[in-house]
Amino acid sequence: MTTNISRRTALRLASGGVAAAFAAPSILRAQGAYPDRPINIVVPFDTGGYNDRLARAFAPFLQERIGQPLNVINRGGAGALLGHTYFLQQPADGYTLLCTSAGPYIPLNILTQDATFKLEDFHMINLPSQDYTLLATSKESGLTDIADVIEKLKADPGSLSIGVQPASADLVNLMILMDANGIPRDGLRIVTFDGGGPARNAVAGAVVDIGLVGGEGFLPLADKITPLLTYDRVQRDNWGGKLVTDINGAEAAFVFGSQRGWGVHASLVKDSPDVYAKILAAIEETSKDPKVIEALTSQQLATTWYGPDESNAQLAASAKVIEQYLDLLKGA
Amino acid sequence: MLDLAAVDSALALLTSSGTAWLFVIPGLLIGLFFGAMPGISITMAMAIFLPMTLYMDFLPAIIFLTSIYTGAGFGGSVPAVLMNIPGTSSAVATTFDGYPMARQGKHNEALGLALAASVIGCLASYVLLLFLIVPVSSVVLKMGPLEMSAVAIWGMLLLGSLSGNSLPRGLLAGVLGLLLGTIGMNTAGYVRGTMGVPWLLDGIPTIPAMMGLLAASQLISLVNAKYLIDDEASRKISFRRIFSGFRMTLQYPTIILRGTFIGVIIGSIPGVGSSISNLLSYSETKRNAPDGASFGTGNPKGVIAAESANSSSEGGAMATMLALGIPGGGATAILLAAFAMHNIVGGPSFIANSKDVVYAIIFSNFAQALLLLVVGLGFVYLAGYIVRVPMRFLIPSVLVVAVFGSYAIDGTASGPITLVVFSILGWAMVRYGYPVAATVVGLLLGSLVEGNLLRTWQISGGDPAYALERPGALLILALMAFSIGMTAWSARRRRRAERLADVES
Known part of the structure; x- marks a missing residue:
């Protein structure tokens, strides 16, 4: 292949092109009103x-x-x-x-x-x-009220395994509930999952006794779980369990999921x-x-x-x- | 089991719109292409095309997306056979025997085997699904960490068989992989071994690491070769020989059946899926084969085992998604999103209320699997021309594709950097006789083993009696022990028979 363009010209053309390519959008940007791209x-x-x-x-x-x-x-x-x-x-x-x-x-x-x-x-x-955090249990667990859970954990903090995600709002909400009921944090049998999905599956399959996970994700599994406690001031998604304000008082502290x-x-x-x-x-x-x-x-x-x-x-x-x-x- | 009325209305649904079927072939082609590009995952391919389905009716949308899923499931095997690069993590075991076959000039047969095993595995998994969708889904949720640990440990048995000539070196390489697999934040929230690099918080990016270990290390050591296949006459691309691969596949129905079964079961477990099932199936087949020693050097049975398991995982993952509304992985999450766009919410009530839709999805997948045979054949035929490219063009091109692919995963330099680091590691390991495949398997299994053992310990509070409450886990462990025992027994019998034959002669 032969061309008449010398190497120097080619370089100059190329660099000019590159410069133009860089300059062009900024010119456009200066002129056009947001958004122009x-x-x-x-x-x-x-x-x-x-x-x-x-x-x-x-x-x-x-x-x-x-x-x-x-x-x-x-x-x-x-x-x-x-x-x-x-x-x-x-x-x-x-x-x-x-x-x-x-x-x-x-x-x-x-x-x-x-x-x-x-x-x-x-x-x-x-x-x-x-x-919002939903505290739920499997339909098979026999637990039907958050009061049962609190009673069991008061008698022996290690009596129920609890599924949560590490470093999550759900974990904070769990500890708020434990502190309010005088249940020592150290004795709890906490099981950590890598995501909300695995934690919910573990709850639904009764792999853990109770779990605290974002409530919306539980909707497809609604047939398999019993909702026990919703961390909000109002009922969400028609779960019908207790609200955190019923248990810890109207001023109850909690974190949104x-x-x-x-x-x-x-x-x-x-x-x-x-x-x-x-x-x-x-x-x-x-x-x-x-x-x-x-x-x-x-x-x-x-x-x-x-x-x-x-x-x-x-x-x-x-x-x-x-x-x-x-x-x-x-x-x- | 089968609800005939629902089957009837499913068939009516499928035949009501001919245009829906127009999306199968483009879907398969998209899937094959994206699946074959290392670094572009099935999830990514489906996410890119998800917005398009917003403007389609429900049936064409689902047929289109599941066609991409089916195509991508096989697409990953093509580079695994031809270049030792698993396009997806589910094609790792395909490289073990597929690539050696290609280097021996049996690339036609290897691709034919892979395609036929994939198609049969996919078909068989949907047949199983048709009958087992409800029982499978009830088992899935019961899989606790102890059961998952047992599955992961079963997978680790493969390490022993990947060790090549030296068992200590193989185990060392496997342990290195396992340890590398634990880098990052563990399931309890502790961060280990990241050296302050935020990109390592989720662990070492598996796909670039795998590409580096398996492919780049291979290619670097091939620098002096002129072609992938030394013998010029063997570099032909021939339909006849691809078909002979098809025929060879049909000679091993047990391997396919075992692969399909493992694939469906493992694939249905959320979060595990096809990247483990192909390893398990390969390892089981190798231990049960009389010629197990020749696995890893281009034994066609290895390809069949891996491919039948990874393609049948699709059926398993679909079972979980349809029956429980739980996505087993990214691809099924996209499908669920597509369902939601059309006002269909997955979950236990979905199967009860819309059996016809479920059957329609299953039947359309039969058709997709059969069409994959045709479309895949053309794809494989064209891809086969790679063996005719001289190495001096192939090596740089593949390395460039690998770099781009590793960049595409999350769009940061962490992918390419991982690729380079692991290429060097892989080259050094090959140079000094350590099996890289063992490290790859360790890397894939490391976090799975660790996370589930940790959770087992958390649930049980350290009490070993917990195992007695989990009959499922005991069953898996018993099956594993039985399988190992059978292998040992048959190996002993074989040795005795050989000795006897020696004496007689």
């Missing part, structure tokens, strides 16, 4: 989990309002630490959104994993999904209020759209609109409770 949604979990499903189900509706395609990027691993770190490393220009279980993972990353970020680096736009939803860089709110306002409006409109609510509800995904103020306040509140029980979370 596709937007990424970082999900700090692997494909198939709740956040991934939420992001993928919500994205087609959100992109209609934002006017640019949305790409979901999964950055799973290390209890969302890797994904959260990656998200914060992206420029705070509104081209990277976050869909995560903000509570309890952001506080846990900070308190137990020496994360390099602070809670204040994140700004939650809406946390529609508030999972997972508070999942949408976030941005906190610096975006301060530095680019226009961009932030656009994202906020798009997420709010999408969340309130009856068509979206119908589509997501059918997939057991939440769209309730709480707004940034309430979402951030709730996240901060559960971060505070988690901090109180920090000693529990550093290695079970």
